[in-house]
Amino acid sequence: MAGADSSFDCIVVGSGNAGSCAALAASDAGLERVLIIDKCPAEWAGGNGYFTAGAHRTVHGGLADILPIVHNVDPVQAQHTDVEPYTHEQFIADIMRLGNGRSDPELVRALVNNSRAAVQWLSERVHVPFTLSFNRQAYLVNGRQRFWGGMALSTQDGGKGLIAAHHKALQDAGVQTWFDTPAVELVLEDDAIAGVIVRKAGKLAKLTAPAVILASGGYEASTALRAKYLGEQWVNAKVRGTPYNTGDGIALATAVGAALTGDFAGCHSTCWDANAPSDTGDRTLSNQFTKSGYPLGLMLNAHGRRFVDEGEDFRNYTYAKFGRAILMQPGGYAFQVWDSRVEYADDVVRKIWADTVEQLAGKLEEEGLENRCQFVDTVVSYNDAVRRFQAENASLRWDPAIKDGLSTQSNGFSLEIPKTNWALPIEQGPFLAVKVACGITFTFGGLAIDPDTAGILSETTGKPIKGMYCTGELVGGLFYSNYPGGSGLTAGAVFGRKAGEQAAKLTK
Ligand SMILES: Cc1cc2nc3c(=O)[nH]c(=O)nc-3n(C[C@H](O)[C@H](O)[C@H](O)COP(=O)(O)OP(=O)(O)OC[C@H]3O[C@@H](n4cnc5c(N)ncnc54)[C@H](O)[C@@H]3O)c2cc1C
Known part of the structure; x- marks a missing residue:
């Protein structure tokens, strides 16, 4: 393989929510040849994102703030609906409280501070069909729909609606996706990323790119890695989503010196x-x-x-x-x-x-x-x-x-x-x-990243490895032991956008 089919501005590994956000952000920031590769067949596109309820946790200012981005509330309904504001402090406190204070504060701050902008971008740029989640997050009390638990946003048709929106936005932007194409090795030259070795149609091929974004999920679908990190009992857990998240990103990145972090015993x-x-x-x-x-x-x-x-x-x-x-x-x-x-x-x-x-x-x-x-x-x-x-x-x-x-x-x-x-x-x-x-939904341990750029940190220097970025489930250090519902999709969007924008900055 050589030429146009093997040389790209940016390669994104994983076609889920996080990878899709990263690829679109890279394309919007001016990169012309952005490629997503996924090891799953096309009918499994979207990773765990496809299986979600589409719940998105974000900072917001209450009903008036989020009404403009939802599609299922008419003015009469709005008058009978109560959504309290959810502040930066509350979102941060929820992650820290549930993680027993162990979450990386800078990573949490980066997620929370960018959450509202990410949701706005998903709505305006990706055209994600957001809804108010009446059936899951509200109860009818004294004739009023009362939202609880700090989260109100969902998507029409759940993860299916979310991934369909991503698919259309990527297609319109000219971003290609190759399915049945696992990343099997990362190529590093002079301490900078230079490309990815993939398996395509049974053969190994080298794809070159100055920027690679890893968004290949956790290790929840690997029985062996569940037993290794979580404990022997976890072989009996049922996989809730894609069977293709088998910890490949961890193996690929550590093989080129990436640092691990987070709660490897947690999920x-x-x-x-x-x-x-x-x-x-x-x-x-x-x-x-x-x-x-x-x-x-x-x-x-x-x-x-x-x-x-x-x-x-x-x-x-x-x-x-x-x-x-x-x-x-x-x-x-x-x-x-x-x-x-x-x-x-x-x-x-x-x-x-x-x-x-x-x-x-x-x-x-x-x-x-x-x-x-x-x-x-x-x-x-x-x-x-x-x-x-x-x-x-x-x-x-x-x-x-x-x-x-x-x-x-x-x-x-x-x-x-x-x-x-x-x-x-x-x-x-x-x-x-x-x-x-x-x-089992997803695992908490993963790669260490720079909260500002989503750059993957080196085990030896503690600094970002040039051209390597990460987003989604594969990021470690955000969640420990427990998790406030709806944070995963938002985190994938926040760090995906950062990764895509930084990849474009570097490449241009
Ligand atoms: C049933 C269910 C419900 C959920 N509900 C919600 C919810 O309502 N709200 C919320 O915030 N979160 C929810 N989650 C969690 C959410 O799905 C994840 O946080 C989020 O989708 C992770 O996105 P991702 O892009 O990192 O991973 P994924 O969407 O899982 O994508 C990873 C992709 O990487 C691919 N891949 C793996 N290895 C390789 C390789 N070697 N080469 C190439 N590709 C590879 C996989 O095939 C997969 O397509 C839910 C999860 C499940 C399973």
Whole structure:
């Protein structure tokens, strides 16, 4: 291979959200020959981005600030909708709090400070069809839609809508994408990037470029790397998205001296349908295997015991760590349980119904419940704790749109594992259970980058390696242990734009 087909201004490795943002930014900044390569076949385009709910967390000034970029709110609806502003300080505090203070403060600041501009760019330049996320992030309270948890933006048709918008913008900009083309080696000459060796149609080929942007995701789809970094139990986690994110970027970059950083023992993992496929997401059902209704119910393990505080915080501050909690239970699964007061709309999951808690426990034995009596006892003592709390705090009202303080911990009685908010007795049949497992979303450890330029840092000098940039899941140091929902797509856009712009600056 030689000539026009092998020489580029910038090569982006990975066709997901982060890589797409980087490629478009590079093209918009004046680079003519921008190429995206992806190891997946064309029908898997978009990486994990395709599987998302399209949730984007950003700093914003409240409803009036974000109304101009959303497409699903008419003026009458707007009058009945409450979206509180979400400030820089809140976004920073959320990442730092959930990461137990370990996140790199400069990286976090770069993400947060550029989040609103990135979302505006996605809307105006990429034409991402943003919506207000009524069904996931708001509750109807006293006739008003109240948004909660610091996040309000989603995209029409979720990740499918997001990736379709990227695809069109890239095509219009003349950016090519080669599928079935894995990067297998990075070429460094005189301490600067010079190109990428790829496998194309079964043959190795050298592509040259003065700038390479790595956006090839984490290692969540590699069973071996999950076992190595996260622990042996993680071989049993179910892959929620693309099966092609197998840690290649880490191997490619460290082979040319890149520095690693971040939480290699940590990942984003959620409550996921126990009947979902194990090693890959499903392109049709995508995010619909998510089972995040637990704040309004209970989670019990195979021994019939609770193991987390289901009401510890709003769902989008706990959902990314509860997958791990489920994986650590006997058998690696659990049962989510509600009574008839909670509506559960999802049609994908297999629902198990019963008229009494005892009957429900009996049915769950067929699904792996090993201690039917303990299951019933757990629900009974939970109900008892809730009633005693209510008796002591008669003025408190159940409200899912705020942390309502309705708990299981009263002066007279408290549970070993509390439920801190939204605790209602599980008492009105019919009762509903679903079986959940751990779904792994993406990994937190990755490459060290310069927060201002997204340049990949050298292990030996601590300085950026000339021409090498990184964005998306592959960036390390941002998230530790846990994660505020909707931050991943925004981070990919923020550092993708930086990477693309810097690549153009360098090349020109
Ligand atoms: C089910 C699900 C729901 C989610 N929902 C949300 C949400 O609502 N909001 C949010 O913010 N985040 C969400 N996420 C997380 C989000 O998907 C990621 O943060 C984001 O998409 C990462 O983007 P990326 O471009 O870095 O990686 P990806 O989109 O995964 O793209 C990486 C690409 O690199 C390719 N690749 C890998 N190795 C090579 C190689 N050697 N050569 C060439 N190409 C390679 C892969 O094939 C893949 O296409 C969700 C994830 C999943 C799985």
